[in-house]
Each structure stands twice: as C-alpha cells, then as structure tokens.
Amino acid sequence: MGALPAMHAGLRGPDRAGRDMSDESLIRMANQIAAFFRTQPGGPPSEKVAAHLDDFWEPGMRRRLQEIVRSGGAGLDEIVVEAVSARADAAGGNSPGRPG
Amino acid sequence: MKDLIIPWDDRDLGTPAAEGAPVTLSIDGFDVTVPDGTSVMRAAALAGIEVPKLCATDSLEAFGSCRLCVVEIEGRRGTPASCTTPVASGMVVHTQSDKIRRLRRGVMELYISDHPLDCLTCAANGDCELQDMAGAVGLRDVRYDAAPHVDNHFAPRDSSGAANPRWMPKDDSNPYFTFDPAKCIVCSRCVRACDEVQGTFALTIAGRGFDSVVSAGTAGDDFLSSDCVSCGACVQACPTATLQEKSVIELGVPQRSVITTCAYCGVGCNFKAELNGDQLVRMVPWRHGKANHGHSCVKGRFAYGYAQHQDRILKPMIRDRIDEPWREVSWDEAIGFAASRMRALQEAHGRTSIGVITSSRCTNEETYLVQKLARAVFRNNNTDTCARVCHSPTGYGLGQAFGTSAGTQDFDSVDQADVIMVIGANPTDAHPVFASRMKRRLREGAKLIVIDPRRIDLVKSPHVEAARHLALRPGTNVAVLTAMAHVIVTEGLANEAFIRERCGWDEFQHYVEFAADPRHSPEATAALTGVDSDDLRAAARLYATQGNGAIYYGLGVTEHSQGTTTVMAIANLAMLTGNIGREGVGVNPLRGQNNVQGSCDMGSFPHELPGYRHVKLPEARAVFEQAWGVPIDPEPGLRIPNMLDAAVAGEFKGLYCQGEDILQSDPDTAHVAAALAAMECVIVHDLFLNETANYAHVFLPGSTFLEKDGTFTNAERRINPVRKVMAPRNGYADWEITQMLANAMGAGWTYTHPSQIMDEIALTTPTFAGVSYALLDQLGSVQWPCNETTPAGTPLMHVDGFVRGKGRFIVTEYIATDERTGPRFPLLLTTGRILSQYNVGAQTRRTANVVWHDADLLEIHPTDAEARGINDGDWVKLSSRAGQTSLRATLTDRVSPGVVYTTFHHPDTQANVVTTELSDWATNCPEYKVTAVQVGLSNGPTEWQADYAAQATRSRQRLTAAE
C-alpha cells in the first residue's frame, strides 16, 4: 500500500490500545447476541447463542472467538463462553464445526 | 431495442372507475353495462364513444366546469354534463345532436377567444387536448375577436401598447417545468391533481369568474417558493401547454415509448419512458403501474439527467496502487487485470480472502449473478449487500415471527386501512408516491399514529393530522412498542380468537406474562422513552380497537442495536390484534432502495442462497450444486462489517463492489476508509467515481436503468420489469460485465439475455418458480410468491395461515444501546433523508434537484441552539467519539430538545464520519439512528473534511491522454 493520508491514522485500527480492533468487534457482537437470548424463555440461552453463531458467523470469526475464550475470554458474556466451549467440546477441540 | 407493445388501453376514460353492481343503459343506440356509480362519460368511453371533454380526466373526480361534455338523456330536461351524471338502469343517452353540437361549439368558441392561436409553434402542438377538442367539436370560426384590442389574458400589451393588467409572465422557477398563465383555460385539473393525487394542496384558483387564475402558493410565491414538491401531477393533468415539461419545450413532443420502472426508491413506480429516437424526452408515470397508478415523485419523473452527466465514467480504468492516477484501458485489459489480481489473492491468502457486495440499485438478474460469482466462482459465501445496512433486521425478524422475510400487503391495501401506524419512517420524503396514497386514505378518515423522534411532515400537513405522535427518544423503539403491547394485554384488547387459531399458544403465554409485567407499563417506561403515558395508552387503544390496523415502518426501526427486536415487537403487535392476513392490515417495511427486496430475495446475504434458504441446508445447496455444477460452501460468509474488520486485520484482501458506495453510505467512515485502504484489489463497478472508488484499483463503468433489461422487486414484493430504453453508453449492461469478470476467472457462463438469468432463478427458487419475462409482459408485474398454486402472484401473505405455520410471539426485552449520552456527547443524533435527494446523492446531486437541497443541514432545537450560542445558518461542528464533521445548522422544533437530525446526501458533509461501529445484535445492521454527539460553533470544514477532500481529489486523477 502507498502511504496513507493522515486521516487513516490513529482513529481505529488493529493497533489501537494494543488490542485488535476486530476482537473488540467480535466480543461486542457476541455479547449483544447473548444479551438477547438471555431474555428468551425455553431452553438454555447458550444453546441458542451457539446456534445463532453457527448460522450467521463466518467460520473464521467463530474460530477467533474460540481463541478469545481459550485465552481467558476477557470481556465476554458468560453465556458466550458457555456456547463457544460447548461447540469446541463437541468438535473435539479446535474446529468451529457444526454439531452432527 | 424493441418498443414494447403491451395490450394495455391507455385511453383517458374521463372519470375514475366505480365499483357498484352492474347497470345497463343505452348510449347512442348501444347497450352498455357498467358498475353502478360510473359516469355517463365513462360508460360511453367504455363503449368506444368519446364524449368531448376538457375539465375531466380519469385520474380525478369529475368537476363539471367546462360543460363541453354535455349530452341529452331521454326523459330529462336540459343537457346534463356527462362527467358528473351517474348512469342509471334503462337510461337512454344521446351524445350527438344538433343542439349538443351547437352548445359544444359555443363553449369552445369562448375558450378559444381567450387563448393565443400560436398552435404551430406551441410546445404542446400535437399533445394538446384543447386543440383536439376544437377539432372534435368542429370549431370553424371564432366570433368573439380576441386579441389584441378586447379583454383577454394572454397578450402582454394591447394594440395601443398599454400593458394588459390581466396578463401574467411565464413562471420558470421550477427546474423541470414551466407555468405559462397565458395558455391557461382554468379547468382546475392541476389544482385537483395537486389536492387529490399528490395531496400537497400547493395550488389554488385565485379570483372569480372571468378573472380567475391558477396560482402556486400564496401571493408573491412562484412554483419554487410555494409548497410544491415538483411531483409533476399537475403537469401531467394539464390539457394545454400551460404546465409543460421543459424537456418537451426543448426536444419536441415524443413519438415512441417504452414501459419501465423507476430506479430510485422501493415504491417501484412504473413509467412510460417517452423518446424521440434514442433521445429520452420525458418520463410519464404509467397509468397501469400497479404500485403507482399513474403517479410519481420528482425523482422518478424528472431526475434522470444523471445518465447523461459529464461526470459519468464510460471507459474502464485501472491502477496498481491507489495513490497513482487512473489509467483508461480496454475492457479486456481491465477485466483481465481484475481477474488475475483476484485469483492471485486467493492463491496467496486463501479462498475466503475475497468477496463481493451486490447492489440494491441493480436488477435482480445482476444481483443474482454477483452472488453467483462469489458462490460458484470464488467458491465462498462472502457476499453481502447494502440491505445489510438498512433492512436486514426485517429479514431476520419477520422470518422468525411469520416465516417470510417480506412485507405482508400490497400498497393498494392501504385503501382499506382504518388506523395507520407509521414507525420510524418518513414516507412523504422517502416513499413519496406511497405517501400520497396514504394521505388520500387519511383524508377519507383513517386515523394516523406516528412513532418517530422527529415531527415528520405527515404529523401535520394540509388536511392530514396524526391522532397521536409519540416523539420518543431515539433508541427506545422496543420499550415503546412493548408498552403498547402491555396496554393491549392488560386492558383485554388482544384478539384471542385470532391468536388461538393462528399463533403458537405456548409462546403467546410466555409473551403475555412478559408484556403484562408492570415494568413495561407506559407509566413505568415514560421516563426512559420520553413518551407521555396517556398518549401511549391512547395510541395502543386506537390501533387495537378501531378496525383495520396497518403498520408501515422504515429504517428508524431497523437501524438500531435493537433493530431486529423492534421488528419482532411490531410483528407481536400485529398478531396480538389480529391485524394480519387480510386487506387493510399487515406489517409493511418501506424499503429504501429500488431493489432492496430483490437483492435480499436473490441470495445476496452470506448465509442464504436465493429464496432465503440457509447455506447449511444440504437440500438447498443441492439445487444450486446441480444447476451450477460446483460444490457450495456450507458455512456462512462475511457480512459487510465483518469484511471491513477482516480487512483491517489483514485477512480480507479483495472486493468486487457493484453499484454501492460503502465509503459514503456505511457508518464510521474512518474505519471503512482504513479497511478499503488495507485491501489489495478493490473493484468498483459504478456510474461515477464514487467515494469508494478513491480506494479502488479497478473501475468498471456501469450502465443506468435506462440502458438494460431486467427486473426490480419493490417493497410489496412486486417484480417490475426494467426495459432497455437506449443503448448502454458504457458499452455493456452490468450483467454482461459481471459475466466477463466471471468468465475471465474461468466460469464459462453463456447468458445472452437477462431473461435467461430469470429462467435460472425461476428454476432454482420456489417462490419465483412461475416468473418469466413472458409473464411480466403479460401481467405488467407480479408479486412473489409466484408458482404453480399462485400463477398470478400473491398480493396478500399469510391469509389462511402463516408461512411458518403458527405465528410466533417473541419476548422483546428492551436492551439499551451501548451508545449513551454523557457530559462529552450530550445530544442524540439521528439521520434521515429528504424528498429531492436520494441516499448518497450520486444521481440526484447530478440533476437540477439540487435546487431543493444543496447541502446537508443539522436540525437542532432552539433551546439546545441557544445554550450553545448557535443561530440559524451558522456553521457548527458535529462530533462523536467516532469523528467530527461540520455543516450548517437550522433551528427547528421538529426535533425535541436533546435530539439533532441531519441527512446524508452530500459527500462533503459525510454524516457517517460521526456514526459509530455499533450494530443490530442479530444482523449487524449499523446503528445509524442513534449517535451521542456534541454540537458547537465552528468556522467551517473540519480538518478531516479538508484532508478528505484533498485525498479524494488526488485519487480521482486520471491519465486520459495517450500513455
């Protein structure tokens, strides 16, 4: 890439506050999903969160979310942690794969 | 470029259709059977007998002022006007007799005596009803000698040179049409069109009798300064050259026409494009258009000049790096360059490192091909569309509740509505033709509830006033709608019979328990929502109890962190009150762009194949695997915001973006810019070097809707034909360009006409199974689902049962957005658009529509302005935690204290510099409608705007000379 104009620097990006911007996004989005399903009756919310992630999140994003969980899951809603861990177990560790 | 001959009758039958029981009468010896309530004039016309007329036209109620249409009726005295006389059983009518001919000639003689006789050089020559009628009644001489020495209104001076006090100069103020009072016959068709059809009430007849004249607005106004919104209904209704399109004055009366569909908004108006050769002369809304019934707005009728604008790019261009100037190259070179870069990226960074963005502006066929490019050629599901940023929550929310991702009604259904609830939509600006229909119904007595932070025009306009306006705090939709449900549930207003029969009972139980909780009462939530509890209760009772209740909603619902939840809350209200499954009710998303519905239908979303079938379903994949001969990735791909995040993280490298300006239209501009800058191959396929193109490596010039065949699907699921009116100036229709790119990447596609693409869509997508170009030619348009059981389409959905079986109530807990006001950013910004401009404005800014809106303004309440020392017209700085921009302020109490509002039509304002990265929980639809901001005085553009302008200029440089 050529030199970027000043307007691209500093605002938001991979390097802000030493943390990956897309991680911040993933955590926020996952927590929002958890917040919705927490309020829904019938069945454990973590299962619904897991199903929602399977249906709408690209595998790379799910994989990254698993890594975040594995490295302590800082900032993640516990329902997300539960949902992601359940999938990881089902898939025998690393893969974000679908159940069944 | 064939002219389309459709067997539609375009005759003006004089008065509107009636709907009574059949009545038989005799006209000039022929028996005619027509519905009771039909006028004698219309009955005659239906029998093929044209009664001369001037003040009557079938888009307007009969008025009976010109008396040219007199007839004789046996057993009745005198000569009644046929336009105002209803038929009666056994009536015997004569439309011709010596007496009638004499009377009609007398009438014409009077008209002509006060009309200039310059027919040969008149702009309406050949297209003038006065001229036609003079011929029809056999006018041969005019005994009252008019100009120049007797009283008339058309000569500026009399023969002595003295000024004629009755003469008025031509009004040229409107950019698209002129008003020449000298030619006016005071038939009042224009006034009635403005009142009845458009509902703006901008025109009046001033003065009486011989001195009466048409006037726009009040004394001293011209058309531009009046309330006129330039819809053109009056121009179309005018029988003379008094109101005349400037394009006809310049180019002559058009000689051929093609029926097509407007490419601006989701109303989907059908137009007759009228031409001389391949010169477009005017667009006339088509009287048989099922969405618009012969009406249109200023954009569709007049704002097509962008197609010929000098800024339009007609040759492909490439560059290695975005800081280099563009190089014009051949199509082959551009396509080859793009294809090899994209393939190289996939080789270096993986199959999923590239993707596409389909356009809601392009046709269904084009969109289908772009998502097919991702799925069948890139072999991934990285496809998304700008619907992501507007109505994706509609898809998910309605899909969950009803089982289908679309509005439930046709537009005509509003004629049966008794209570109309408008939520987060501004139809008079964003869906003007539908707004006119709605206003007509409101004038007939339907009640209106508006839920919007801002006092939109509908709340109070001539002859329309909302029964309730709930001016909620931005971001509290869910709380307000749940409070309405609370009132309905706790006051026993729910329609239990409907719910028992049609909805899931267990889920309903959960829902009732939730909604009845006192913490959801209007009183408990008033402090949060800012809505008076009495108003809210009254609105809930009105919706639940006063007959057919219809909900219309827009982006003020979807573009929130809780957009999906709000859509669910709306579905709950409709089910709770049984307002679904028949005429006059329903849940109706007002779609923004012309083909938002279509782009969603066509599988633009990364998790869904065409027809809303999830990619995880083996049976859905199998259909396409068979049709396309490739395996389909069973995992969802990246959505637009995910693509951008992944680009910043260095994982997403190449993008083919068709007809969409994400840099201007997507939130958090700085982030979008950083993401685009991080990509290694950005292919922009568009009409103009848009803002996104500043970051592109390949520019593929697009074609306009006038230059290609295809279909658009409007907000009522109506598949409307788009027909080629002229050859593409850039050389290729957009579907051909996508095909060239696909083939350069090895696809081997062989489409030679978009109808073949539609055939493939019909073959693979059950809801489109019956759709073909032949059917569209035959029916004019068709609403999906269109298949074996519904061969003529489906105007109303969920009539006997929901698509998903039982309607599903969903608990809608209010979860506040993370975007909060505080000491640094104490105000809430919400955004919208206005009538004359269209979204990012790429088209409308390149037309004369700029006279109505040449810059985005910030609306701020006088109290908030005063506290900041801001006066009307001052430059102000608008800042949020995402960025800052500056624009001029306008003081208005349309917005409540604490709320500011702006539009996003101009790139130099860039309202999206301040909008944030927050988005809807389920769909990532960005939260455009709530941003915490601060406003303060400023001296002019911010540093960011200056930087941006400089960067934009640099990156638009082109090497056009010999290289």
Ligand code: SF4
């Ligand atoms: S253009 Fe439309 S709004 Fe303006 S005066 Fe004519 S009918 Fe009324």
Ligand code: SF4
């Ligand atoms: S302007 Fe045209 S439509 Fe209006 S009163 Fe005059 S002639 Fe009739």
Ligand code: SF4
């Ligand atoms: S912009 Fe919308 S309302 Fe206006 S003419 Fe086009 S489709 Fe109709």
Ligand code: FES
């Ligand atoms: S057309 Fe009937 S009175 Fe004018």
